[in-house]
Amino acid sequence: MTNLVLFGPPGAGKGTQADILKEKYQLVHISTGDVFRYNIKNQTGLGLTAKSFIDKGQLVPDEVTINMLNAEVEKNPEAKGFIFDGFPRTEKQADALAESLKAKGTEVKAMIALEVEDEVLVKRLLERGKTSGRKDDADEAVIRNRITVYYEETAILKEYYKKQDKYYGVDGVGSVEEITDRISNVIDKL
Ligand code: B4P
Numbered sequence: 001m002t003n004l005v006l007f008g009p010p011g012a013g014k015g016t017q018a019d020i021l022k023e024k025y026q027l028v029h030i031s032t033g034d035v036f037r038y039n040i041k042n043q044t045g046l047g048l049t050a051k052s053f054i055d056k057g058q059l060v061p062d063e064v065t066i067n068m069l070n071a072e073v074e075k076n077p078e079a080k081g082f083i084f085d086g087f088p089r090t091e092k093q094a095d096a097l098a099e100s101l102k103a104k105g106t107e108v109k110a111m112i113a114l115e116v117e118d119e120v121l122v123k124r125l126l127e128r129g130k131t132s133g134r135k136d137d138a139d140e141a142v143i144r145n146r147i148t149v150y151y152e153e154t155a156i157l158k159e160y161y162k163k164q165d166k167y168y169g170v171d172g173v174g175s176v177e178e179i180t181d182r183i184s185n186v187i188d189k190l
Helices: 014-025 032-041 045-054 062-074 091-102 118-132 140-154 157-163 176-188
Strands: 004-007 028-031 082-085 110-115 167-171
Touching: 004 014, 004 157, 014 028, 014 082, 014 176, 028 032, 028 062, 032 045, 032 062, 032 082, 045 062, 062 091, 091 157, 110 157, 110 176, 118 140, 157 167, 167 176
Parallel strands: 004 082, 004 110, 028 082, 110 167
Antiparallel strands: none
């Protein structure tokens, strides 16, 4: 199985690239952000819990997120591999992912990180906020909090995967096609 973690700060383009790569490499795409937004829209218990964190630009608690991720993986027993988009975001989530894949006799093959500077991220998310209806994109203070949370809680995962020789950094600035080519160059050599 080819299991990829697409990594990077909020607005780096993980969702944009995962949508293209899932078709190109026939992988199942799981975006924890998308699953949360689906649950918020349908007003499920999970959605109500998630909303209170997402609207403030905070991470949803690990236990809730990990259970949800495992359920999504279980829904796809025939998958040739997964693109995890927005997961893991903490060390606890990374350990849980390793455990869940190990139980299937597989593992994370690579973490591909999109590198984009903060001011570009803020600009992209504010732009998306004009049309997305996403509360977490509409307010610059919330966007900046998401970026701070990324550095405080998520960025350490770079070291986590580096230690396992699985980290690949990719320049995330350029056209969407250029970035897909850069990521594909990494995947094709795995
Ligand atoms: P996510 O849904 O994961 O969203 P994201 O980080 O905002 O965006 P992404 O990097 O996917 O960017 P995109 O392609 O959309 O998270 C939302 C929230 O959910 C989190 O803040 C958190 O609260 C919660 N959450 C999710 N996962 C969690 C977890 N594991 N644990 C706890 N909480 C969790 O691109 C952004 C914009 O840039 C788009 O408008 C796009 O069109 C544009 N863009 C993309 N590529 C571009 C390019 N090359 N050039 C110019 N613009 C580009």
